[in-house]
Amino acid sequence: MDSPHDTLVLVSKTFGLFYLIALSVAVLVYVYWPSNRRKFDRAAQAILQGEDKPWR
Amino acid sequence: MVAQLTKSERQVALVILLALTIVGLIFAGAGKDDPIGVHGFLIMACAIAAIFAVISASAEPEPSPERLDTYYDDPSKIGIVLAMAWAAVGMLVGFWVALLLAFPDLTFDAGWASFGRLRPVHTSGVIFGFGGNALIATSFYVMQRTSRARLPDQLSPLFVLFGYNLFCLLAATGYLMGITQSKEYAEPEWYADIWLVIVWVTYLVLYLRTLARRQEPHIYVANWYYLAFVLVVAMLHIVNNLAVPVGLGSAKSYSLFSGVQDAMTQWWYGHNAVAFFLTAGFLGMMYYYLPKRAGRPLFSYRMSIISFWGITFLYMWAGSHHLHYTALPQWVQTLGMTFSVMLLVPSWSAAANALLTLNGAWHKVRDDATLRFMMVAAVFYGLTTFEGSFLAIRPVNALSHYTDWTVGHVHAGALGWVAMITFGAIYASVPWLWKRDAMYSARLVEVHFWFAVTGTIIYVISMWNSGIIQGLMWRTYTPEGTLAYSFVDSLIEMHPYYIARAIGGLFFLIGTLVGCYNIWMTVRGEALPAATEPAGDIPAPAIAARQPAE
Numbered sequence: 379m380d381s382p383h384d385t386l387v388l389v390s391k392t393f394g395l396f397y398l399i400a401l402s403v404a405v406l407v408y409v410y411w412p413s414n415r416r417k418f419d420r421a422a423q424a425i426l427q428g429e430d431k432p433w434r
Numbered sequence: 435m436v437a438q439l440t441k442s443e444r445q446v447a448l449v450i451l452l453a454l455t456i457v458g459l460i461f462a463g464a465g466k467d468d469p470i471g472v473h474g475f476l477i478m479a480c481a482i483a484a485i486f487a488v489i490s491a492s493a494e495p496e497p498s499p500e501r502l503d504t505y506y507d508d509p510s511k512i513g514i515v516l517a518m519a520w521a522a523v524g525m526l527v528g529f530w531v532a533l534l535l536a537f538p539d540l541t542f543d544a545g546w547a548s549f550g551r552l553r554p555v556h557t558s559g560v561i562f563g564f565g566g567n568a569l570i571a572t573s574f575y576v577m578q579r580t581s582r583a584r585l586p587d588q589l590s591p592l593f594v595l596f597g598y599n600l601f602c603l604l605a606a607t608g609y610l611m612g613i614t615q616s617k618e619y620a621e622p623e624w625y626a627d628i629w630l631v632i633v634w635v636t637y638l639v640l641y642l643r644t645l646a647r648r649q650e651p652h653i654y655v656a657n658w659y660y661l662a663f664v665l666v667v668a669m670l671h672i673v674n675n676l677a678v679p680v681g682l683g684s685a686k687s688y689s690l691f692s693g694v695q696d697a698m699t700q701w702w703y704g705h706n707a708v709a710f711f712l713t714a715g716f717l718g719m720m721y722y723y724l725p726k727r728a729g730r731p732l733f734s735y736r737m738s739i740i741s742f743w744g745i746t747f748l749y750m751w752a753g754s755h756h757l758h759y760t761a762l763p764q765w766v767q768t769l770g771m772t773f774s775v776m777l778l779v780p781s782w783s784a785a786a787n788a789l790l791t792l793n794g795a796w797h798k799v800r801d802d803a804t805l806r807f808m809m810v811a812a813v814f815y816g817l818t819t820f821e822g823s824f825l826a827i828r829p830v831n832a833l834s835h836y837t838d839w840t841v842g843h844v845h846a847g848a849l850g851w852v853a854m855i856t857f858g859a860i861y862a863s864v865p866w867l868w869k870r871d872a873m874y875s876a877r878l879v880e881v882h883f884w885f886a887v888t889g890t891i892i893y894v895i896s897m898w899n900s901g902i903i904q905g906l907m908w909r910t911y912t913p914e915g916t917l918a919y920s921f922v923d924s925l926i927e928m929h930p931y932y933i934a935r936a937i938g939g940l941f942f943l944i945g946t947l948v949g950c951y952n953i954w955m956t957v958r959g960e961a962l963p964a965a966t967e968p969a970g971d972i973p974a975p976a977i978a979a980r981q982p983a984e
């Protein structure tokens with residue numbers, strides 16, 4: 379640990395890699411979680427109707 | 435406009451404007467020997483004009499409580515008009531600087547008319563003036579519709595909009611006087627930067643407050659993109675502009691960073707400005723207006739979420755591809771290169787998602803130039819991101835860097851993607867906002883479309899040619915091992931392409947002016963009579979594609 383630069387390199391090469399992999403896995407799990415399917419389908423349809431006025 | 439404000443909001447507005455007048459006065463006094471003094475007067479003039487506007491409307495009755503049953507669309511309307519005005523000015527100056535490159539004598543020996551000062555007027559005018567206003571205007575529209583909630587108050591959207599335009603005005607007039615901190619796309623000096631922070635944080639809070647009022651549990655994906663745009667631009671802007679001003683009476687400041695750190699911070703900012711200003715926000719626009727106009731849900735909502743996280747996380751690390759072969763450590767360059775190449779995946783999935791959404795609506799694309807604007811935008815988005823990932827590869831960048839190839843890439847993105855999706859969104863929302871049956875003239879939308887496409891193609895192809903020739907000439911050696919061409923040789927070679935580029939730009943500008951006229955006539959035209967006006971938000975005929983193309 380001789381310079382901030384070396385520390386930075388170390389962090390990018392270790393933590394950076396796993397952080398990115400963990401993040402990708404988290405996103406994929408969220409997206410493909412079966413019970414989320416209905417929510418997504420609904421959201422995609424929702425902009426096409428029923429936007430007439432604010433709910434209150 | 436002021437009539438829409440409640441009594442207490444009018445009072446708060448007056449307090450803000452008074453404070454702004456005082457700030458202007460301080461700058462005008464402290465900076466009487468410095469260009470910042472001129473800006474002091476400008477700030478004062480704007481604030482006082484606004485004070486008059488508020489006071490002269492003070493006799494108007496308060497808005498009725500029924501307003502809460504409708505969306506608050508004044509800021510979106512004003513934003514769209516301002517966006518088109520900035521587009522006209524910014525693109526006109528763009529045409530001018532294009533001519534300057536072909537005919538350098540056109541500076542007339544005036545400081546303010548030199549290339550170095552006019553170029554940022556063009557870039558800021560189109561990116562921040564046109565693009566920024568369009569993003570703010572459409573984000574207000576989209577956040578309200580998708581949340582089915584009205585903006586939480588009447589004042590803060592106007593503050594965001596006008597405050598932002600004051601920033602743009604300070605930027606553009608400052609460049610003409612020679613005020614710049616020499617950071618590309620972040621040229622405005624410290625006082626304008628601080629002002630933008632205030633405006634931008636208000637914008638972020640406003641967005642979150644509106645979303646907090648929604649009834650839907652799930653937040654529609656377009657909002658994710660708009661929010662990423664607002665949030666990340668705040669972060670980028672604050673970090674890149676950390677600086678110490680010389681004094682209250684001086685426009686000049688010194689950056690907190692120096693050397694290669696400064697370069698890296700600047701291009702971390704610069705590339706994420708591309709990513710979050712010129713991409714994320716406009717993707718938000720695309721994910722709302724394209725399905726809406728096509729009358730079809732997104733091809734894959736899941737894919738839109740995957741691309742969202744891909745784009746937000748990969749872009750953050752890509753900035754160093756602007757600094758290949760510099761003093762930046764090699765591994766940082768490699769990191770930027772790798773992430774740029776990976777970026778192709780989420781970028782293309784966004785472009786593909788848009789195009790696949792149109793499956794089953796291609797007859798509408800044929801008949802409806804508004805939807806066609808959006809379709810072409812998605813195609814150019816795919817093209818530009820492919821090109822970007824390619825240019826980011828170090829040996830490719832060795833050829834392209836410093837050449838017009840970069841400029842060609844920029845304009846495939848800026849004209850083909852950003853401007854096209856914006857025009858599509860504007861043509862879609864103008865009749866919806868002003869409750870018109872349709873645009874004043876569908877034929878003029880068609881005319882605009884073809885001018886824009888022709889202009890973009892001429893522009894991009896001439897810059898590709900010019901850039902590659904430049905790059906090759908600079909690296910051609912004689913058998914003796916010396917450079918075969920001098921820099922001036924390459925410059926002479928560029929001349930015809932610079933003229934072609936100016937012509938392409940002129941096409942694009944004419945299209946924009948046609949658009950301004952068309953929007954103006956639509957706004958001035960008659961609203962649908964109240965009797966036939968449907969109960970809904972969008973006038974019924976406007977959704978169905980019904981322009982007779984044959």
Ligand code: HEM
Binds near residue numbers: 708756827852
């Ligand atoms: C995957 C996406 C993208 C990647 C990886 C990418 C990559 C690049 C690269 C490598 C450069 C040249 C840097 C140099 O040699 O100096 C560049 C420049 C530029 N790109 Fe992109 N690009 C992408 C998408 C876009 C999009 C969608 C736009 C929208 C307008 C855009 C706008 C720009 C601008 C304005 C510059 C010029 C920066 C300067 O002033 O030097 N890019 N990009």
